[in-house]
Amino acid sequence: MERQQPSIPERCDGERRKYRTVWIxxxxxxxxxxxxxxxxxxxxxxxxxxxYLVGDIIDGWRLKKKFYWPGAHNDIVWRILKRAKRGTRIVxxxxxxxxxxRQFTGLxxxxxxIRRAAxxxxxxxxxxxxxxxxxxxxxxxxxxxLAFVGDAAYDLLMGANRWVNAARRxxxxxxxxxxxxxxxxxxxxxxxxxKYEEVVARAAGExxxxxxxxxxxxxxxxxxxxxxxxxxxxxxxGDWVEGCNALVEHEDGRMEILNWPEVVAARTERAQEExxxxxxxx
Numbered sequence: 001m002e003r004q005q006p007s008i009p010e011r012c013d014g015e016r017r018k019y020r021t022v023w024i025x026x027x028x029x030x031x032x033x034x035x036x037x038x039x040x041x042x043x044x045x046x047x048x049x050x051x052y053l054v055g056d057i058i059d060g061w062r063l064k065k066k067f068y069w070p071g072a073h074n075d076i077v078w079r080i081l082k083r084a085k086r087g088t089r090i091v092x093x094x095x096x097x098x099x100x101x102r103q104f105t106g107l108x109x110x111x112x113x114i115r116r117a118a119x120x121x122x123x124x125x126x127x128x129x130x131x132x133x134x135x136x137x138x139x140x141x142x143x144x145x146l147a148f149v150g151d152a153a154y155d156l157l158m159g160a161n162r163w164v165n166a167a168r169r170x171x172x173x174x175x176x177x178x179x180x181x182x183x184x185x186x187x188x189x190x191x192x193x194x195k196y197e198e199v200v201a202r203a204a205g206e207x208x209x210x211x212x213x214x215x216x217x218x219x220x221x222x223x224x225x226x227x228x229x230x231x232x233x234x235x236x237x238g239d240w241v242e243g244c245n246a247l248v249e250h251e252d253g254r255m256e257i258l259n260w261p262e263v264v265a266a267r268t269e270r271a272q273e274e275x276x277x278x279x280x281x282x
Contacts, residue, residue: 006075008037010044017046020123021249025054025132025215026239028097029073030063033241036072042246042260043079051088052118053080054215054237055095055132062097084111091118095132095216119209124253126210126233129203133216133236136199193219201225201234213237213247220245220257 024042028034062068084090090112094101104114117131196217202225204212211233220238224231235255238245244260 006078007071008040008075019046019048019248020251021050021120022046022048023052023054023213023237023247024240025237026056026218026241028056028059028241029076030059030068032068034073035240035244036076038244038260039240040072040075041264048088051083051090052130053090053092054130054213055093056097056215058098060098060100081110091115093118093130093132096134122249122253123251128211128213129207129209130213133200133214136196136203137216193217197221197223197234198225201232202227205230205232211235215239218242222257
């Protein structure tokens with residue numbers, strides 16, 4: 001629901017970054033794992049002509065079990081709706097956790113287009129398929145009950161992740177993802193991610209596009225695959241539970257994955273250096 005003013009006022013530490021396109025996914029509003037304040041910081045720091053919400057923005061699975069919706073989650077919705085009102089094209093592609101919105105495919109709510117998938121033309125002429133990606137997850141397609149079991153185990157890991165980062169904040173240390181580290185240490189997880197990326201890229205190649213942008217597996221990545229003699233570009237825009245990443249397109253068509261905790265840490269360091277310089281000069 002849109003309100004007159006958010007509980008966390010809009011702010012920007014410096015001039016907003018301007019991009020042609022922004023992709024975000026796997027925000028999981030309605031869960032404690034959502035890094036809402038980092039996402040709010042991101043939304044207050046960037047502008048774009050188009051923004052794609054690439055699924056799992058709201059976690060319907062979790063909300064069915066237990067309702068959790070703090071003010072910061074309302075603030076994110078408020079900011080997205082405000083972008084649409086300001087003229088940003090917002091395309092929402094629901095994922096498996098917010099699949100309840102798929103029934104509204106083709107409709108427009110508050111300036112937000114709801115699509116099952118989309119095609120994006122970059123400034124330098126590439127055509128990219130945009131989708132959440134659960135369509136290619138064998139666990140989701142064949143064993144839905146197993147996906148829910150895995151989701152519960154993932155909750156435990158994310159709970160540990162919150163405790164670790166609460167301790168890091170107490171010592172003024174930047175955000176660090178325990179779950180991301182664990183994912184890259186477990187052989188089966190690494191193999192699954194690699195296979196998933198290959199399958200998604202192959203599907204994009206079969207559709208005749210130059211590449212694909214997806215989410216779903218909470219692993220921001222850029223890879224190139226060969227498909228029948230053609231190079232297919234694979235992009236994953238990450239998530240806002242573990243890595244806190246976004247994918248952006250610059251005005252010239254160049255694309256880049258942003259790790260927002262790193263951006264914030266660098267910005268804080270620059271501000272501290274500037275304060276120290278001013279103090280020395282005084």
